[in-house]
Amino acid sequence: MAGTTRGGSFRIALGLLVCVATVIVVTPVAGAVPPPPPNPSDNDIAAAGAQVTNGVNQVGALINDVAAVGQQIQQLDSVVAQKREAVNKALVDLQSAREQADAAASAVAGTQRALVASGTAVDQARISFDKFAEQAYMNPGSDSMVNYLSGGSPARSLERAQLLSVASTSQDAALNGMRRAQIERANADSAARRAKQTADATAATAEAKKAQAQSAVSAAESAVNEQTAQRDALLKQRDVAQQRLDAARQQVAGLQGERAAYEEWDRQRRIEELAAAAAVASAAVRAASDAAARERAEQLGDGKRPHTQLDDDPPPHKSMPSAPSRPDGTPAELIEMVVDRAMSQLGVIYAWGGGNEDGPTKGIRDGGVADRYGDYKKTGFDCSGLMVYAFAGVGISLPHYSGYQYQMGAKVPVVQRERGDMLFWGRNGSEHVALYLGNGKMIEAPESGEVVRVTAVRTSGIMPNAIRLIS
Structure with missing residues (x-):
């Protein structure tokens, strides 16, 4: 009964979002139309x-x-x-x-x-x-x-x-x-x-x-x-x-045409943002309600030294007796769990060195760009940290380094990529990693000053193989 209530609440919220999108689309923006130009000689x-x-x-x-x-x-x-x-x-x-x-x-x-x-x-x-x-x-x-x-x-x-x-x-x-x-x-x-x-x-x-x-x-x-x-x-x-x-x-003449093109783009942008917000809300509801996924992630991270620890302090005491097992379900269902966990973090700030199995963590200093953006004071994800969090919910442990993540799982030609595959950039995946969502889209933690976002797949510099961990 509780599940029905949550599903009904989500459908109502999604309906409200669609209604808001409709209002935004059909309501004209005051002052958007430029004044008529003068009659020149x-x-x-x-x-x-x-x-x-x-x-x-x-x-x-x-x-x-x-x-x-x-x-x-x-x-x-x-x-x-x-x-x-x-x-x-x-x-x-x-x-x-x-x-x-x-x-x-x-x-x-x-x-x-x-x-x-x-x-x-x-x-x-x-x-x-x-x-x-x-x-x-x-x-x-x-x-x-x-x-x-x-x-x-x-x-x-x-x-x-x-x-x-x-x-x-x-x-x-x-x-x-x-x-x-x-x-x-x-x-x-x-x-x-x-x-x-x-x-x-x-x-x-x-x-x-x-x-x-x-x-x-x-x-x-x-x-x-x-x-x-x-x-x-x-x-x-x-x-x-x-x-x-x-x-x-x-x-250049024809600014009115540019303005019309911009307004059409802005309208489409608003529709896409609302659709993305609805998708994030849906993923967040599913990820938050999956207590088993959170428990598996906590077991994977339990007893590990923090990724950014440079001193000789011993690892924390391991409180859980055994490693988590893969959850039951078809590969498609497991992939959706991974995607939901990644999508639930949309909008979280980028922090170099941040992120583990349980969620975003504080970043570290790099003496340059990350420090200028204050990454060491922010709680967020870098690219490989987001992958660690996404796959922990299905019991898959990943190292916090994109080059090592590129060595795991099965390599498939990037042109044959499927939803849930990891995409890499740089020699042997050493520069960047993102999660493929399908339809030419991916989710990534891009760089300092940005947030976790969904964007089109960038083909420049992409590695020829994607990594598939669930099949």
Whole structure:
């Protein structure tokens, strides 16, 4: 009954959205129609015609200038994106090395416990042997074993031989026990040394990975600073060109036609925004109501070190006993779960390094563009972080680096991409990743200053293969 109520509420909300869209479409916007132009003379028309011809030539040249600058900016953005994702790669490698060091440290602790146990065994064997020696040889009284064994009668001689045999056997047993304990102790010592060497080597590897991550961050900061200066210079050139282009357009006849085209575009834009809002609301309702998906995501993230952690703090305690299993359902149903989780985050701010299995997280510093936008103070997603969150709801764990995500699942030609596939840009997917929605659309966390959005698939620089995790 509760499900029916929620579905009914959503249908009512969707109906209201459609009604609002209808009102927006049919209601004219006050002041949108430009005033009628003045009635020019023949000389004015001739002069305007000459200005139009000159303006068209200027516009054509300026469009080429803006396109050239835009291409250079796109190339810079690709370089910056690749360096940022290289930092994500170093961070993932660092966490792997630390997990190996933790395992080696546990092995050392185990061998140390065995070492203590073998030492105790040696001490007990030595005490037994000393006691035997003290009883046999170190107490020469009238009733001592030495005096007894030295008796002269035949019966005493026979008893002495028997006692000597028993004493020799006991002595051998005590000596053998001590030797076994000593061998066990030596083996434990050797095992402890090997385990310690393994732990030291693994710890050194972890430190090297940490230095690699810090070096990658520094390199990214330096590269971003340099490229940001180039980008700013190019943006200034583009702004100047755009201003000249806008001024030239103001001189071209037929502004009424441009205005009509803009109004038609704006009308379509409003319809699309309302439809997108309805889709987001629907996805958010389904994602929020899927408690099982949230639980699977929490299990995947439980006990992991934060992706951006650079210090040696241990991972948080793992509270859940087992890894999540894939939920029941057809591949199409699982894909819709993934899409719903991604779509439910539309409008969430971009934050470099942000996002995990449970949702958006704070970003990190890069010393350049991300810092200028304050990503380290924002709670949001970067491109690979959004994929981690989307697929966690169906029990699929992804590393927080697009290059590693490109190595998972099945590769399919990008021209054969289907809803729910991941699309990649840059060498081996090292620059960017997005989730394909079908009909030429994708959802992505694009760059600093932007938000999670749905956009048309960009074919420039796209990798020839898409990654399919659900089939």
